[in-house]
Amino acid sequence: MLRRALxxxxxxxxxxxxxFVALLPFTPDLASRQNLVNLLLTLLPLLILACGQxxxxxxxxxxxxxxxxxxxxSVVGGLAMNGDTGWxxxxxxxxxxxxxxMLAVGVVFGAFNGLAVAVLRMPPFMVTLTxxxxxxxxxIWLTRSETIYNLPPAFNALGGHxxxxxxxxxxxxxxxxxxxxxxxxGRWLYAIGHNARMAxxxxxxxxxxxxxxxxxxGLLAAxxxxxxxxxxxxxxxxxxxxLLLDVIAATVIGGTSLFGGRGKVLWTLAGVAFIKLLDNxxxxxxxxxxTITMVKGAVVLAAALLDAxxxxxxxxxx
Numbered sequence: 001m002l003r004r005a006l007x008x009x010x011x012x013x014x015x016x017x018x019x020f021v022a023l024l025p026f027t028p029d030l031a032s033r034q035n036l037v038n039l040l041l042t043l044l045p046l047l048i049l050a051c052g053q054x055x056x057x058x059x060x061x062x063x064x065x066x067x068x069x070x071x072x073x074s075v076v077g078g079l080a081m082n083g084d085t086g087w088x089x090x091x092x093x094x095x096x097x098x099x100x101x102m103l104a105v106g107v108v109f110g111a112f113n114g115l116a117v118a119v120l121r122m123p124p125f126m127v128t129l130t131x132x133x134x135x136x137x138x139x140i141w142l143t144r145s146e147t148i149y150n151l152p153p154a155f156n157a158l159g160g161h162x163x164x165x166x167x168x169x170x171x172x173x174x175x176x177x178x179x180x181x182x183x184x185x186g187r188w189l190y191a192i193g194h195n196a197r198m199a200x201x202x203x204x205x206x207x208x209x210x211x212x213x214x215x216x217x218g219l220l221a222a223x224x225x226x227x228x229x230x231x232x233x234x235x236x237x238x239x240x241x242x243l244l245l246d247v248i249a250a251t252v253i254g255g256t257s258l259f260g261g262r263g264k265v266l267w268t269l270a271g272v273a274f275i276k277l278l279d280n281x282x283x284x285x286x287x288x289x290x291t292i293t294m295v296k297g298a299v300v301l302a303a304a305l306l307d308a309x310x311x312x313x314x315x316x317x318x
Contacts, residue, residue, distance in 0.1 A: 012254055012270035019277055027284040035280070041162060043276045044169035045227035046246060047269060051176040052220030053251045054268045055213045058180070060193045060260025061117060061124035063217045066247060067240035068135030069109045070225035073102040075139045077226070078148035078235020081155060095155040102229075103222045109135065110218020114211035132244075139237035148235040159230025172223055176216075177265040189213060193260030245296050250275040252303040257310070275299070 020030070029035050049066055056063045080087045081098035088094040109131060116127040158164055180186040188209045191199040200206045229235050254271025256263030278299065282292045 012267065012274055016270060016274045016277060019274065019281075023277075023281045027281050029284055030281060035284075037162060039276060039280050041160075041165060041231060043272055044165045045159070045224040045231070046243070046250065046276065047169055047272045048172050048220050048227065049224040049240075049243065049247050050250045050254075050268045050272050051173050051265055052217035052224075053247050054254075054256050054263050054265060055176065055180075055189065055220075056124070056217045057251060057256045057258065058189045058193045058260060058263045059210055059213050060196070061210070061213065062128060062248075062258075063113065063214065063221075064125065064128040064244065065109065065113060065131035065135055066217060066221040067244045068132040068139070069106055069218050069221040070228065070240035070243075071139040071237050072109070072135045072142075073105040073222040073225040074229045074235045074239040075142050075148070075237050076105050077102040077155075077229060078151060079142065081151050082148050082235070083150040083152070095152045095158075098152070098155060099158075099226055102226055103219060106218040106220070106222025106225075107215055108218070110215040110221075111211070113218065114214030117214060118207045118210035136237075136241075139239075143235075143237045145237060147237075149233075151229070151233060151235065155226075156230045156233045159227035160233065165227050165230075168223070168227065172220060173265055173269065176220070180263075180265060185209065185212065190261055193257075193262070195261075245293070245300060246275050246279070249296060249300045249303060252307055253299065255310075258304060258307050 024030055049070070052066060053063055077098040078086075080101050081089075081094045083089050086094065088097055091097070113124075113127055113131055116122045117124050158168065180189065188199070188204045191202065191204050192206055192209055196206055225239060228239055232239075250271040251263075251268055252258060252271070253274055254263075254267035254269070256267060256271075275296070278295070279292065282295060287295075
């Protein structure tokens with residue numbers, strides 16, 4: 001019964017519903033229309049970011065640089081689009097060109113991570129930690145620590161308009177879901193996570209598939225930056241600075257294994273909903289930033305413990 005409960009695909013979904021009901025008497029504004037809209041607006045880009053992390057974790061890797069990729073993408077897009085000193089200031093193509101530039105930044109960073117991990121066989125933790133540090137420094141250097149304002153209204157609508165943001169997030173998350181469940185690449189990702197050596201012996205192109213996972217993670221991080229930047233209506237070198245804990249927590253809480261070979265986009269969606277509900281309710285309770293961070297840290301630890309317990313139960317059953 002314990003194994004069945006821990007392995008249930010609906011465990012986190014039930015936790016989300018139970019938490020919502022339990023917190024409602026203490027935070028009546030939790031169910032208000034405005035709060036739910038704000039909750040969804042912040043949930044959607046985090047979902048995109050967590051989908052990229054899911055793809056990498058399934059291969060038994062990790063991408064610590066996703067939030068720094070967001071910052072660099074936001075800055076590059078802002079430098080190109082802003083109506084004051086932007087390279088494309090006043091152009092009707094400013095918004096689409098800016099989005100393409102942001103996505104290109106994600107692909108470049110993702111390709112760097114993927115090449116270092118897949119080709120040079122460097123540890124994913126060290127590679128992406130280094131990229132995180134370099135990306136954060138680059139974003140600050142490009143802007144001299146200044147925020148970029150006056151972005152095109154068409155671009156701001158992508159993140160600030162709930163319907164548009166939802167369409168983008170659903171399309172990207174749905175694409176990731178189909179990739180994992182309906183494509184050969186998805187099966188290869190799981191195979192590498194279970195046992196990369198055996199996958200190679202079986203004919204799986206381990207190097208190319210691992211590279212693809214990191215490129216997709218970078219691309220999805222840049223797409224999340226589009227929504228976050230549009231919501232804030234400013235491009236910031238500090239964008240996503242505090243999101244890394246949320247991304248890892250949401251992905252692991254959803255059920256994606258830190259050991260690789262296990263994970264689903266639908267699980268990640270439940271994990272994102274749980275972490276955003278926790279964050280929102282703690283803010284409504286007027287908890288300090290330090291308290292919120294400590295609670296999230298405890299949640300991440302609990303999720304890691306749950307993941308290890310699941311792994312031991314599955315190994316014992318095998």
